[in-house]
Amino acid sequence: xxxxxxxxxxxxxxxxxxxxxxxxxxxxxxxxxxxxxxxxxxxxxxxxxxxxxxxxxxxxxxxxxxxxxxxxxxxxxxxxxxxxxxxxxxxxxxxxxxxxxxxxxxxxxxxxxxxxxxxxxxxxxxxxxxxxxxxxxxxxxxxxxxxxxxxxxxxxxxxxxxxxxxxxxxxxxxxxxxxxxxxxxxxxxxxxxxxxxxxxxxxxxxxxxxxxxxxxxxxxxxxxxxxxxxxxxxxxxxxxxxxxxxxxxxxxxxxxxxxxxxxxxxxxxxxxxxxxxxxxxxxxxxxxxxxxxxxxxxxxxxxxxxxxxxxxxxxxxxxxxxxxxxxxxxxxxxxxxxxxxxxxxxxxxxxxxxxxxxxxxxxxxxxxxxxxxxxxxxxxxxxxxxxxxxxxxxxxxxxxxxxxxxxxxxxxxxxxxxxxxxxxxxxxxxxxxxxxxxxxxxxxxxxxxxxxxxxxxxxxxxxxxxxxxxxxxxxxxxxxxxxxxxxxxxxxxxxxxxxxxxxxxxxxxxxxxxxxxxxxxxxxxxxxxxxxxxxxxxxxxxxxxxxxxxxxxxxxxxxxxxxxxxxxxxxxxxxxxxxxxxxxxxxxxxxxxxxxxxxxxxxxxxxxxx
Numbered sequence: 001x002x003x004x005x006x007x008x009x010x011x012x013x014x015x016x017x018x019x020x021x022x023x024x025x026x027x028x029x030x031x032x033x034x035x036x037x038x039x040x041x042x043x044x045x046x047x048x049x050x051x052x053x054x055x056x057x058x059x060x061x062x063x064x065x066x067x068x069x070x071x072x073x074x075x076x077x078x079x080x081x082x083x084x085x086x087x088x089x090x091x092x093x094x095x096x097x098x099x100x101x102x103x104x105x106x107x108x109x110x111x112x113x114x115x116x117x118x119x120x121x122x123x124x125x126x127x128x129x130x131x132x133x134x135x136x137x138x139x140x141x142x143x144x145x146x147x148x149x150x151x152x153x154x155x156x157x158x159x160x161x162x163x164x165x166x167x168x169x170x171x172x173x174x175x176x177x178x179x180x181x182x183x184x185x186x187x188x189x190x191x192x193x194x195x196x197x198x199x200x201x202x203x204x205x206x207x208x209x210x211x212x213x214x215x216x217x218x219x220x221x222x223x224x225x226x227x228x229x230x231x232x233x234x235x236x237x238x239x240x241x242x243x244x245x246x247x248x249x250x251x252x253x254x255x256x257x258x259x260x261x262x263x264x265x266x267x268x269x270x271x272x273x274x275x276x277x278x279x280x281x282x283x284x285x286x287x288x289x290x291x292x293x294x295x296x297x298x299x300x301x302x303x304x305x306x307x308x309x310x311x312x313x314x315x316x317x318x319x320x321x322x323x324x325x326x327x328x329x330x331x332x333x334x335x336x337x338x339x340x341x342x343x344x345x346x347x348x349x350x351x352x353x354x355x356x357x358x359x360x361x362x363x364x365x366x367x368x369x370x371x372x373x374x375x376x377x378x379x380x381x382x383x384x385x386x387x388x389x390x391x392x393x394x395x396x397x398x399x400x401x402x403x404x405x406x407x408x409x410x411x412x413x414x415x416x417x418x419x420x421x422x423x424x425x426x427x428x429x430x431x432x433x434x435x436x437x438x439x440x441x442x443x444x445x446x447x448x449x450x451x452x453x454x455x456x457x458x459x460x461x462x463x464x465x466x467x468x469x470x471x472x473x474x475x476x477x478x479x480x481x482x483x484x485x486x487x488x489x490x491x492x493x494x495x496x497x498x499x500x501x502x503x504x505x506x507x508x509x510x511x512x513x514x515x516x517x518x519x520x521x522x523x524x525x526x527x528x529x530x531x532x533x534x535x536x537x538x539x540x541x542x543x544x545x546x547x548x549x550x551x552x553x554x555x556x557x558x559x560x561x562x563x564x565x566x567x568x569x570x571x572x573x574x575x576x577x578x579x580x581x582x583x584x585x586x587x588x589x590x591x592x593x594x595x596x597x598x599x600x601x602x603x604x605x606x607x608x609x610x
Contacts, residue, residue: 037073061076064082066099067116069116083097093107104119105119129142129143132160135160138192144162194209196209223238229247237250255278256286263285269287277298279298295307300318309327310327315330336360361374401413432445435454437454471498473487480562480578482562484502508522512531522560529573544572544573553573558575563583565582567592587602
């Protein structure tokens with residue numbers, strides 16, 4: 001087939017293949033609005049038929065769809081080699097293809113029926129100069145537009161695209177020969193839209209990034225007194241030296257001068273030698289008198305919260321009120337120890353000036369906030385030695401101060417557990433010790449069915465109204481512990497009551513008859529003795545002579561049923577009942593206590609005295 005015939009066939013096939021009806025939902029739309037030759041434009045070629053067109057170079061080409069579904073004029077050889085055109089791929093199989101940007105893709109069928117190179121398949125090499133891999137910051141790099149024209153990367157709606165380069169009018173270019181023949185560092189616009197300065201790039205004057213590191217350089221065209229670094233590392237200010245803006249020493253001697261561009265209220269020296277502050281006078285920053293008496297005045301240009309004083313010497317702080325620096329009173333919370341909130345001066349919680357917690361307390365007539373340590377009866381202030389002072393526990397119970405913890409013990413208030421006088425620890429023998437019933441009534445310890453229990457004294461008295469309302473002659477013990485019988489007694493002042501009358505001494509010797517063994521006995525006066533027969537044969541009790549010492553009495557058998565001790569009186573051993581002394585837990589032979597007279601104190605165990 002001749003070359004001319006092949007070309008004709010190709011044109012017919014291309015026209016059929018590229019007939020399209022527009023874009024569909026979810027895929028790129030047909031865009032004929034690009035600046036293309038009229039042959040590929042939306043007016044003459046709305047369906048992007050493969051008609052002849054003029055390339056930008058002036059050569060001959062064919063209209064075709066690019067990967068973005070734009071109808072463009074391409075080189076005819078490249079178009080005929082496209083694996084996605086109808087004549088090469090009538091079924092639009094997913095063949096490998098390359099987009100105009102050099103990206104890999106696959107032939108895909110658009111919903112209009114057109115077959116095009118879809119760059120959606122990932123290309124192992126990103127060749128797009130405006131792509132994320134090569135240009136993540138979207139710098140103004142050179143690139144090719146979809147129409148093959150020279151372009152530059154730029155952001156468009158947050159997407160980096162290759163846009164056609166704008167032709168700068170040389171007569172309006174701040175870096176061009178017309179306006180800037182000597183390439184002065186004039187301000188200009190970079191391709192990215194940011195500001196730059198004109199600078200030489202080889203022999204060409206171009207717009208480049210401004211050297212921001214030099215505050216007195218090109219960025220500072222009017223040589224404003226910006227702060228800068230001197231060669232010795234100290235700070236200086238930009239200033240004109242001849243025709244050049246350089247970094248010079250800051251006129252520190254003038255705190256209101258160039259170093260103080262915003263006229264901060266720096267301290268300065270007035271002509272009379274007194275101190276003042278920098279303040280604006282018209283358009284000039286000058287040193288003026290400082291109204292030191294007003295901490296919220298000119299001395300406080302930024303209205304710092306300085307302390308100030310209101311009428312009546314009330315304290316306050318400077319605050320900005322309606323654009324004016326004013327002295328505003330402190331908020332003073334109500335005093336929990338004051339007369340208004342606490343007229344009775346109860347122990348309300350309060351805070352000391354230093355922030356320490358305290359309690360309200362009457363101190364010499366004034367209700368004052370006092371530190372809790374000064375109120376604590378177990379604290380270091382009131383009780384440094386941790387004496388067992390009365391106190392209240394955290395739950396409000398009565399207690400006593402005591403050391404708690406191991407090692408470095410802490411003095412604290414703990415509830416005192418009373419010792420049971422009838423308990424096993426305090427009273428294992430269940431002596432008739434004094435005790436107190438739950439209702440506060442006095443009682444005595446008594447064995448009740450094997451348990452040592454505190455019983456009311458009225459319930460123990462066999463001559464009392466409870467146990468003996470008719471005062472019958474029941475066995476009893478006198479107040480001194482002697483055995484006796486209940487008897488109705490007449491009082492001298494009138495009235496009668498049922499009391500315990502001691503039994504007469506037992507006639508131990510008379511009961512013996514003619515045998516008269518030397519048994520222990522009591523005389524009619526209650527003195528200890530031994531039975532001895534008289535000359536007429538009568539067995540009677542002769543008092544024992546203890547003139548040789550009290551030890552003689554200790555050897556005697558105890559003649560009474562009560563507990564007590566021996567007393568040598570007038571050389572006679574007298575048995576004295578004394579339940580108070582006999583029962584204190586201490587055996588005292590020197591006071592006449594023996595195993596027989598006081599087993600409660602002198603027997604180590606019950607077996608010792610059995």
